Amino acid sequence: MVGGAIVRELKAQGYTNIVTRTHAELDLVNQAAVNKFFATEKPQYVFMAAAKVGGIYANNTYRGEFIYQNMMVQSNVIHAAYVNGVDRLMFLGSSCIYPKEAPQPIKEDYLLTGPLEQTNQPYAIAKISGIEMCWSYNRQYSTQYLAVMPTNLYGPGDNYHPENSHVIPALIRRAHEYTLRNEPEFVVWGTGAPRREFLYCEDMAAACVYLLTLPQKDYQFFLNDQQPPLINIGSGTDVTIAELAQTVCDVVGYQGKLAFDTSKPDGTMRKLLDVSLLNSRGWKATIGLKEGLAIAYADFKLNTLGEC
Numbered sequence: 001m002v003g004g005a006i007v008r009e010l011k012a013q014g015y016t017n018i019v020t021r022t023h024a025e026l027d028l029v030n031q032a033a034v035n036k037f038f039a040t041e042k043p044q045y046v047f048m049a050a051a052k053v054g055g056i057y058a059n060n061t062y063r064g065e066f067i068y069q070n071m072m073v074q075s076n077v078i079h080a081a082y083v084n085g086v087d088r089l090m091f092l093g094s095s096c097i098y099p100k101e102a103p104q105p106i107k108e109d110y111l112l113t114g115p116l117e118q119t120n121q122p123y124a125i126a127k128i129s130g131i132e133m134c135w136s137y138n139r140q141y142s143t144q145y146l147a148v149m150p151t152n153l154y155g156p157g158d159n160y161h162p163e164n165s166h167v168i169p170a171l172i173r174r175a176h177e178y179t180l181r182n183e184p185e186f187v188v189w190g191t192g193a194p195r196r197e198f199l200y201c202e203d204m205a206a207a208c209v210y211l212l213t214l215p216q217k218d219y220q221f222f223l224n225d226q227q228p229p230l231i232n233i234g235s236g237t238d239v240t241i242a243e244l245a246q247t248v249c250d251v252v253g254y255q256g257k258l259a260f261d262t263s264k265p266d267g268t269m270r271k272l273l274d275v276s277l278l279n280s281r282g283w284k285a286t287i288g289l290k291e292g293l294a295i296a297y298a299d300f301k302l303n304t305l306g307e308c
Contacts, residue, residue: 001153001155001156002153003020004157005157005202005204006208008202009205013209021037028050029069029072031076038086042084042085043081044086044087045089045213047208048077048092048130052065052073053159054165055165055166055167056120056265057163060120063121063122064122066120074130074133075133078145088144088212089144090211090212091131091147092147092149092150093131093148093149093150095197095234097116097131098111098271100114100116100117101115105273108274111230117268119265139225146211146229148207150207151199151272152198153199154292154296155202155292155295156299158201158299160172160304168248168293168296171244172293172297175252178254179253184257185257185259186259190261190262190266193242194268194269195239196238196240197236197237198239200285206286211231234272236272236273236279241266242258248293251290252297
């Protein structure tokens with residue numbers, strides 16, 4: 001989803017010399033393969049979008065896989081970028097890097113100020129190490145690596161796996177299936193009270209390309225020894241899970257009753273990013289939640305289900 005959106009944005013802006021690899025073509029856990037790729041292609045700019053991701057169930061169940069694969073992938077790519085003289089690199093993380101009880105909205109300097117949410121701690125620690133790696137390489141080797149922390153993303157190319165998907169694709173799939181079966185009740189995990197921020201993936205891609213192609217004097221603004229090169233990317237607004245579920249049902253056309261399984265975990269009660277730093281540098285999100293969900297649902301029907 002993330003890489004595809006960035007490629008579409010680059011093409012829309014007229015870039016043509018775009019180098020990509022699928023997971024089948026290049027296993028980023030394999031250091032030798034990554035080194036060979038960088039030595040052969042010699043990229044000038046790198047968007048580090050690859051990661052092992054998932055929702056609460058996947059994060060909490062596959063904890064060893066999440067920390068190992070993410071740390072290996074980012075370490076291999078960031079180091080190979082340095083060895084091969086990449087001009088600029090963007091490392092994409094996640095808002096789960098911030099403390100579970102961080103003040104809201106979450107500013108970049110709240111990093112490492114409190115305990116993490118336990119259900120996704122291995123993934124979060126891997127991403128925090130990636131931020132530190134970018135900052136450390138900048139300080140020691142004078143590289144120009146940025147770490148951007150997008151909020152919860154959704155849109156074309158999302159993962160709709162019944163168990164391992166994030167909240168929006170999971171809700172879309174179930175709402176669609178429940179509508180077909182005319183199910184009278186739609187049960188959502190948790191209390192419905194937690195608040196979450198969501199960003200359409202095309203908005204995220206636009207922000208990433210905007211930042212990585214800034215003129216040098218503006219790009220340099222984010223690089224200094226006193227603080228990590230960390231930038232939040234989000235919409236600046238949030239909704240409750242209950243509100244999200246109802247909006248998904250409205251978009252899909254599900255007419256049944258919403259219910260909540262309070263025996264299931266809520267996770268962090270609120271995660272809203274402070275995006276004032278990004279906004280102050282000239283970029284804001286443009287696609288609203290209901291509009292983005294409608295596009296995502298159409299993409300799900302077309303590319304996941306094969307429906308027109």
